[in-house]
Amino acid sequence: MFPSGSPRSLSLVFLLGMASQGISCPSRCSCQYLEVNCTGQQLQEFPVDIPLDTRQLILAANNVSYLPPVELSFLADLVYLDCRKNLLGDDLDFTFIGVARLVYLDLSFNNLSQVTFSTFSHLLSLVVLKISDNPNLVAIEKDAFANNTWLRHLDVSRTGLTFLDTSTVRDLPNLRLLGLSDNLWHCNCSFLDFITWMMESDVHFPDADNITCYTPAGLRALRMPAAEAQLQLSCLTQLHKQDYVFLGLVGFCIFLAGTMAAWLAGVCAVISEAHASKGEEEEEEEEEEDTAI
Numbered sequence: 001m002f003p004s005g006s007p008r009s010l011s012l013v014f015l016l017g018m019a020s021q022g023i024s025c026p027s028r029c030s031c032q033y034l035e036v037n038c039t040g041q042q043l044q045e046f047p048v049d050i051p052l053d054t055r056q057l058i059l060a061a062n063n064v065s066y067l068p069p070v071e072l073s074f075l076a077d078l079v080y081l082d083c084r085k086n087l088l089g090d091d092l093d094f095t096f097i098g099v100a101r102l103v104y105l106d107l108s109f110n111n112l113s114q115v116t117f118s119t120f121s122h123l124l125s126l127v128v129l130k131i132s133d134n135p136n137l138v139a140i141e142k143d144a145f146a147n148n149t150w151l152r153h154l155d156v157s158r159t160g161l162t163f164l165d166t167s168t169v170r171d172l173p174n175l176r177l178l179g180l181s182d183n184l185w186h187c188n189c190s191f192l193d194f195i196t197w198m199m200e201s202d203v204h205f206p207d208a209d210n211i212t213c214y215t216p217a218g219l220r221a222l223r224m225p226a227a228e229a230q231l232q233l234s235c236l237t238q239l240h241k242q243d244y245v246f247l248g249l250v251g252f253c254i255f256l257a258g259t260m261a262a263w264l265a266g267v268c269a270v271i272s273e274a275h276a277s278k279g280e281e282e283e284e285e286e287e288e289e290d291t292a293i
Contacts, residue, residue, distance in 0.1 A: 140161065
């Protein structure tokens with residue numbers, strides 16, 4: 001037995017204190033090794049007292065409307081974050097600046113309305129991103145995923161998107177799965193490039209039968225292969241009002257240029273003929289003078 005004040009007993013007390021801190025767990029959440037699960041606890045705010053070594057944080061099915069960047073930045077080892085079915089809105093720019101190791105992020109079933117370059121630009125290791133089932137999501141910036149070059153699985157199904165720039169997903173070298181179903185795609189000539197990329201890409205599109213046009217009315221519910229054929233026919237042969245105006249101006253310019261060229265050719269011909277006639281008359285006069293002599 002060691003005296004109560006011995007160094008060994010003090011070390012044991014210190015280790016026990018550290019252990020008690022290491023197993024702290026947020027209220028109403030369950031904690032296992034490196035995982036904190038707060039699913040369906042009706043949380044209104046981001047939970048406090050999350051162990052700093054947490055690798056997997058599940059906040060699904062709550063009422064959280066804001067993710068505090070500072071508190072998140074304390075979880076530097078976090079690789080898995082599930083925030084589906086919450087009330088997260090548009091204030092996500094620079095939110096994930098401190099969790100650069102994040103590999104999996106689920107923000108589906110929230111209130112997102114746009115994704116900008118600053119939303120996910122710091123997640124350089126991100127592999128899976130789910131932002132489906134955000135009915136108010138109507139805009140994704142062209143370079144929104146420019147820094148997420150490891151992204152393999154991207155899901156934007158069942159949102160309010162009507163358009164997606166081809167380069168937004170075409171420039172992701174590791175993309176293998178892209179969810180696009182049940183959106184409000186506006187299949188016009190500007191969207192033809194994206195549809196053509198879909199048809200030629202090696203990326204897998206789950207639920208492809210439900211990737212259909214919503215507008216215009218003439219193409220509604222048409223799947224992408226059929227829509228591509230229709231748009232190829234109409235967009236590559238269709239002339240708009242400005243096209244007719246341009247062609248009219250070109251035709252007029254050609255007519256005017258042709259008329260001027262013909263007039264100049266006629267003038268040159270007349271001048272040439274006049275000079276030739278004058279030369280012949282001078283020769284005849286010289287011959288007459290020589291004969292008279």
